[in-house]
Amino acid sequence: MQQVWCKQLLKEKNITLAFVYTAKSETSLRLKLAASNEYQVFVNGKFLAYGPMRSAHGYSHIRTYPLVPDENGRIAAAVLVCGAQINSYDRVNEQPFFAAEILSSGQIIANSLDFKAFHVTDRLQKVQRYSFQRTFTESYRITSDRENLLRGLPCNFPAVALSEINGNTLLPENSLSEPDYHFVTGKAYEQGRAFTDENRPIYRDRSLTGETCVDGFLRFDENILEEVLSAEAGKIVCRPDSDREHRLTSNRYVAYDLGQNTSGFFRFCVNVFTKTTLYFLFDEIATPKDGEGLFIDINRLQCCNAIKYVFEKGNYSVTSFAPYTAKYVRAVVLEGAAEINDFGMVTYENPDDSLDFTCEDGDLMKVIGAARATFRQNAVDVLTDCPSRERAGWLCDSYFTARAEKFLTGENRVEKNFLQSYLLAPEFSFGKGMVPMCYPADHIDGVYIPNWAMWFIVELKDFLARTGDREFVEQCRDKVYGIIRFLDCYLNEYGLLENLESWVFLEWSKANEFVGGVNFPSNMMYALALQSAAELYGDEEFSIRHKKMQKTICAMSYNGEFFVDQALRDRNHDLVLTNNISETCQYYAFWTGIAQREDYPVLYETMLKYFSNRDPEKVYPYVYPSNAFIGRLLRMDYFLRQKEYATVLNEAKKYYLPMAQSTGTLWENLTTIASCNHGFSGYLAYILIHAYRASDGLSL
Secondary structure, eight states, rough: OOOOOOOOGTSSSSSEEEEEEEESSSOOOOEEEEEEEEEEEEEETEEEEEEOOOTTEEEEEEEEEOOOOTSSEEEEEEEEEEEEOOOOSOOOOOOOOOEEEEEEEEEEEEEEGGGGGEETBBSSSOOSSSSSOOOEEEEEEEHHHHHHTTTTTTOOBBOOOOOOOOOOOEEOOOOOOOOOOEEEEEEEEEEEEEEOOOOOOOOOOHHHTTOOOOOTOOOOOOOGSOOOOOHHHHTTTEEOSSSSSSEEETTTEEEEEEEEEEEEEEEEEEEEEEEEEEEEEEEOOOOOOTSEEEEEETTTTBBEEEEEEOOSEEEEEOOOSEEEEEEEEEEEEEEEEEEEEEEEEOOBBSSSOOEEEEEEEHHHHHHHHHHHHHHHHTSSSSSOOTTTOOOOOBBHEEEHHHHHHHHSSSHHHHHHHHHHHHHOOOOOTTOOOOOOSSSSOOOEEEEEEEHHHHHHHHHHHHHHHHHHHHHHHTHHHHHHHHHHHHHHOOOOOOOBBBOOOOOOOSSSSSSGGOOOSSEEEHHHHHHHHHHHHHHHHHHHHHHHHHHHHHHHHHHHHHHHHOOSSEEEEOSOOOOOSSSSSHHHHHHEEEESSSTTTTOOOHHHHHHHTTTTTTOTTSTTTTOOOOIIIIIIIHHHHHHTTTTOHHHHHHHHHHHHHHHHHHSSOOOOOSSSOOSOOOOGGGGHHHHHHHHHHHTTTTTO
8 A cells, every 4th residue: 555645744743634535436435544643534524434543653554444425426535634743642653644545346446646635724733732641632713625625525725745655564454343433412501601711820731831841742832832722711711691592602602411421523513603713621520610600620631621613604514533531511602603503422432342231230230331431432442541631551451451341342352452562562762671651652751660561461461361362472472571571670689679760650549659669569560470471481480489579578568467568778778667558558469469368367357347438547547548540449359359249349339339420431530630531440340240240149
């Protein structure tokens, strides 16, 4: 397939080109497509697909799409390709390209250079990033030219000349399902006045200012931005009233509820009566605020949850370019007059969740439903942490989401694509052997999470058990041994990891303040990684080391009541146990198998009976409580193994039912401080259904 782009625009950031092919045909044609960085496909003006399915640096997936003729036997295929060309966590930074073939009855009838190409200039180029982790915000100046472009009709966008370029290695089509693109209608629940308050504090994050970012963090400097959307949208104040006028005239807004957290592309029809400036402000939650109705904080996730459109007079059908996550959306007109119809979101979800399960416990079904919704939105092409701020494929999260994928879909196709990206990944600057904490992504700051590399090995062992794919595991051998060689550089005289570098991460709790020196939860995970490597590759040395680490950790970390998180060197350079104890450390000990129930029966009972409903200021106040990611999940998973089904089911309702009721998805934390739609928590569907079936006397 020919890989092409406009050479004059090849070095430009945030450039969108449209590639248009029209034909007369009584039968459907096929579009074989590969492109980078992001694309959308439209057929006869209607949205068809988004891509690409992500992969490693230098590699791109090929997808094939049906091109169905309209009632007049006409086919117009328009592919919008945006070359962001900046480093991010949700995709790799590489030069853009477009590669396509049109097939009729299996025969190639057109290729990339047979498409007409246009520079799509109605999307502002020099805008701020959406977040530190993702690429650019969306802001438009829309005319009828966009409608014509997507229908293959004459338009005034500048035509551009295409040249063949050296692009990526194209991977053969894999077995990933095309995402589920169904439409979710937004229900209007609030209307009122809207205006700007110049005195309202404006959120300015590092992705806008560049502060605390290393050299090479790519963005447009703030002083050359065509607009600062976060500042414009952040000044908007909305005050509800009783006026039910359907038109949005100057300084009016309407708020929509999508029913639950939904991920995908905003879509709406709008009749614009006079030139209109329209903002969409959105988030996963909305909270009552005096005089402002249900307030939507567009910066809650440290991103810019806003899209801006300036419309000329006319009728339009609009689909946002990038996928977002929202439950609540405010449509605000500051000037002009327009009427919005059919507002909602086209989903971008995993379509393969086919598990048939129902029970009479309505509350439990709500939690399970929220877990499944969370999984679907975080398992489209790679296993992501969240579908909103980052859309990044993180290790550790992926271990649990992959288990959910197998349980809910019967296969692990998304996990395979995710792990294959790691297999194909180039060597980063962390040091020989260390792998990225999330991928496909760029890590120009050299930050990595050593613990997440351990999770890679543990997940790979699980992957083999789920899929039997020994060939792939053998291909990963060098990656696994490289990780172990890297980490072995930090072993002390006791055979324990000490003073791990970069971002040592356990979970979002006090436990992560005790990661210096000898951190025992990190060593517990490393012992499990060694055991996993031993089983993967039949390496007896790793098995011996695992057993030795297990004995050493138990001897050094256990203080007679609890496992202590940390040991530090004193002035004589002796290793001394601290008084830092976290609930999460106990879960790591038992979940990794370092501690066995029969060896620590009192501690087991303490965890079971007192750590569920305790007031941490009164009951074991010196043991710091866990958070949802990941201590609470380790607890649930471990007690499922121990057949403590009543505990698992009761705690699910206590901790996760409020989440399910609020957003219809499950959260990163026990509060709304961060993502309210986090992939790892999709594993709760597995845990709770197994616990329910077992508690009802059914076989696991």
